[in-house]
Amino acid sequence: MPFLSTIIPSEIISGEYSKGTFRIYLTRPISRSSVFISKMLVVFLYTTTMMCYFFFYSLFVSYLILGGGELIVFHKGILLLSDEDIIWRFWLSFAFSNLVMISVSSLCLLFSSFSKNSVTPIISTISIVFIGTAISFIPIDIFELIDPYLFTGYIDIFLLAFYDPVPYDIFIDCFVVCFLWSALFISIAYYNFTYRDILE
Numbered sequence: 001m002p003f004l005s006t007i008i009p010s011e012i013i014s015g016e017y018s019k020g021t022f023r024i025y026l027t028r029p030i031s032r033s034s035v036f037i038s039k040m041l042v043v044f045l046y047t048t049t050m051m052c053y054f055f056f057y058s059l060f061v062s063y064l065i066l067g068g069g070e071l072i073v074f075h076k077g078i079l080l081l082s083d084e085d086i087i088w089r090f091w092l093s094f095a096f097s098n099l100v101m102i103s104v105s106s107l108c109l110l111f112s113s114f115s116k117n118s119v120t121p122i123i124s125t126i127s128i129v130f131i132g133t134a135i136s137f138i139p140i141d142i143f144e145l146i147d148p149y150l151f152t153g154y155i156d157i158f159l160l161a162f163y164d165p166v167p168y169d170i171f172i173d174c175f176v177v178c179f180l181w182s183a184l185f186i187s188i189a190y191y192n193f194t195y196r197d198i199l200e
Contacts, residue, residue: 005101008046009108010121012039013193017116036193040109040186047105051098059090092166093158096174103151103178104129106185113189113196128152148173151181 104125111121132152135143147153154174160167 004050005047005105006108006122006125009043009105010112011118012043013112014115014121015118032194036190043105043109044102047101048098051094051101055094089161093161096171097158099175099178100151100154100157103182106182110185110189113192149177151178154178
C-alpha cells in the first residue's frame with residue numbers, strides 16, 4: 001500500500017519539472033498556490049480512492065467467498081465479532097489507514113517538489129517507510145520511545161479496529177501524529193514549490 005500511494009505524488013510535480021511544462025503555464029496569470037493546491041487535492045483524492053477500492057474489494061470478496069455472519073479475529077486468543085460489529089469496524093480501519101497513507105503521499109509529494117525525476121521520490125519515501133516500520137518492530141528502548149511520534153508506527157493501525165475493546169486512545173494519537181506530519185510535509189513542499197526557480 002505505501003508503494004501504491006507514491007505513484008501519483010512522485011510524478012505530479014517532478015514529472016512536470018523534467019518535461020518542462022512548468023515553464024509554459026507557470027508564466028501564465030495563475031498563482032503557484034493554486035497549482036500546488038490542485039495537485040495536493042489530486043494526491044489526496046487518488047490516495048483515498050485507492051484505499052476505498054481496496055476497502056470495498058476486500059469486503060466484497062470476503063462476503064462472496066465466506067458469506068455473512070460472525071468475524072473471527074485473533075486478539076488475546078480467538079475473538080468473535082458479531083455481524084453488526086463488522087461494518088463500522090471496517091470503516092474505522094479504512095479511515096485511519098487512509099490517514100496514514102495520506103501521510104505517506106504527503107511525504108512523497110514533498111520529495112517530488114525537490115526532485116527532477118519521478119523515481120527519486122518513490123525510493124526516498126519507501127526507504128523512510130521501511131526504516132520507520134523497522135523501528136516499530138525492533139524491541140530497543142530508544143525505538144520504543146520515538147515510535148509513537150512517527151506516522152510509520154501506525155502503518156498497521158487497521159488491525160486495532162478489530163480489537164475488543166477498541167483502543168480509541170491509540171486512534172486519537174494516530175490522528176494527531178499523522179495530521180502534524182502531513183501538515184509539515186505539505187508546508188515544506190508548498191514553500192519549495194512557491195519559491196523554486198522553474199528555469200533551473
